[in-house]
Amino acid sequence: MIALYELKGKGDRRYSLFSWRTRMALRHKGLDFETLPVRLSDKTAIEFSGGKTVPVLKDKDTVVRDSWKIAEYLENRYKDAPPLFGGDIGRGVSQAFNTWVDRAVVPAMLQVIAADIHERVDPQDEEYFKLTMEKVLRMTLEESRARRDDAVLRLGKVLEPMQEAFKRQVFMAGAKPAYADYILFSVFQWARVMSPQELLGPEDPLCRWRERMLDLFDGFARSVPTA
Numbered sequence: 001m002i003a004l005y006e007l008k009g010k011g012d013r014r015y016s017l018f019s020w021r022t023r024m025a026l027r028h029k030g031l032d033f034e035t036l037p038v039r040l041s042d043k044t045a046i047e048f049s050g051g052k053t054v055p056v057l058k059d060k061d062t063v064v065r066d067s068w069k070i071a072e073y074l075e076n077r078y079k080d081a082p083p084l085f086g087g088d089i090g091r092g093v094s095q096a097f098n099t100w101v102d103r104a105v106v107p108a109m110l111q112v113i114a115a116d117i118h119e120r121v122d123p124q125d126e127e128y129f130k131l132t133m134e135k136v137l138r139m140t141l142e143e144s145r146a147r148r149d150d151a152v153l154r155l156g157k158v159l160e161p162m163q164e165a166f167k168r169q170v171f172m173a174g175a176k177p178a179y180a181d182y183i184l185f186s187v188f189q190w191a192r193v194m195s196p197q198e199l200l201g202p203e204d205p206l207c208r209w210r211e212r213m214l215d216l217f218d219g220f221a222r223s224v225p226t227a
């Protein structure tokens with residue numbers, strides 16, 4: 001069976017946003033998999049991958065690290081299963097979208113939820129998370145909490161184009177969900193699993209899309225431990 005190495009927080013919360021891209025991609029392809037929890041600060045558990053980040057996917061003798069490379073691997077290896085990209089053009093556009101989400105949406109969300117994540121990581125990861133995160137944020141976690149209202153406004157600005165897009169189409173990929181949806185959804189699932197803040201109002205087109213995503217694969221992403 002395929003094995004997915006991913007982060008585990010308190011109460012068995014699976015909070016790696018990049019792993020959520022892979023989780024959804026595996027379900028999209030109809031592939032069974034087991035998940036192997038690792039701690040953020042325990043790099044020995046994933047040493048075999050040659051890197052220091054999750055997700056790592058192991059499929060028999062093949063080891064792939066990095067969510068984008070995993071998506072490409074699954075698409076190439078499981079050609080007969082439903083497509084994640086829909087051809088070369090879809091793959092190119094999805095990769096560009098992946099980069100934009102990582103550079104624009106992920107940092108904007110992080111500024112909103114960093115302090116909440118810290119409260120829910122594995123206790124043995126708390127110090128490591130605080131040290132690395134405060135370098136990324138260039139402020140303490142306490143300061144980030146105090147500046148949260150501004151961060152929520154900035155996140156709203158970043159997400160505006162997506163709200164417009166969902167007024168015109170039901171999924172990022174069009175009529176049916178595909179990898180582009182899982183890229184954006186992973187950011188909201190990260191927040192859902194690790195932060196009690198409600199970031200989307202019920203009338204927000206993004207909220208309606210997120211509900212559709214949570215319904216996919218028999219409520220796969222809905223039925224996990226959350227904040």
Ligand SMILES: N[C@@H](CCC(=O)N[C@@H](CS)C(=O)NCC(=O)O)C(=O)O
Binds near residue numbers: 015019052
């Ligand atoms: N580009 C990578 C990013 C992976 C990544 O940054 N993963 C985080 C967890 S969500 C991680 O493993 N960080 C390790 C660390 O901070 O030491 C991907 O898409 O897989």
